[in-house]
Amino acid sequence: MNRANKQRVEADQINWFKQKYPSVPIFAMPKVVFSDSNSTRLEDCIINFLTYNGHHAVRQHTTGTMIDKREVITDVLGRQRQVGSIQWGASKDELGRADIIAKIMVGFKGRLLPISVEIEVKYGKDYQSDRQKDFQAKLENIGAYYTIVKDFDSFLIWYDAFMKSFD
Numbered sequence: 001m002n003r004a005n006k007q008r009v010e011a012d013q014i015n016w017f018k019q020k021y022p023s024v025p026i027f028a029m030p031k032v033v034f035s036d037s038n039s040t041r042l043e044d045c046i047i048n049f050l051t052y053n054g055h056h057a058v059r060q061h062t063t064g065t066m067i068d069k070r071e072v073i074t075d076v077l078g079r080q081r082q083v084g085s086i087q088w089g090a091s092k093d094e095l096g097r098a099d100i101i102a103k104i105m106v107g108f109k110g111r112l113l114p115i116s117v118e119i120e121v122k123y124g125k126d127y128q129s130d131r132q133k134d135f136q137a138k139l140e141n142i143g144a145y146y147t148i149v150k151d152f153d154s155f156l157i158w159y160d161a162f163m164k165s166f167d
Helices: 003-020 039-052 130-141 152-164
Strands: 056-059 065-068 071-074 080-083 086-089 100-108 111-121 145-149
Touching: 003 039, 003 152, 039 056, 039 100, 039 111, 039 152, 100 152, 111 130, 130 145, 145 152
Parallel strands: 111 145
Antiparallel strands: 056 100, 065 086, 071 080, 100 111
């Protein structure tokens, strides 16, 4: 993340904080570290940036349902032990979904409209799986928005172009 983009997101955070908590002084604002040094931090940075700019974004997980087969038993000496394991059931979500789903508010004919965007974060040498490519193709075939982000700078380039396309 270059310095200008880091300053941009920090300024957005301060403005958001002033609007949300007008009676709290700036020095009392919690410190948030903005970094794109790994995929989790990049996702956090994107979600925070979108939130600070009046949009809605959440991280999506398709890990499935945890099935806890553990139980506590007591042996003949009165000691308690935990036996069993945790298993993961199949996810009910569609496989291949992007990491972040966002509702980006755009101005259209004097109104604010939410546009749904799927944002896939690929950090370093990470690449899309076949299921992710299929999901991307399915969304793009119906005219939905899907983008792949490798760093915060490229996300801001995409975001600025996306917002400009609705002016």
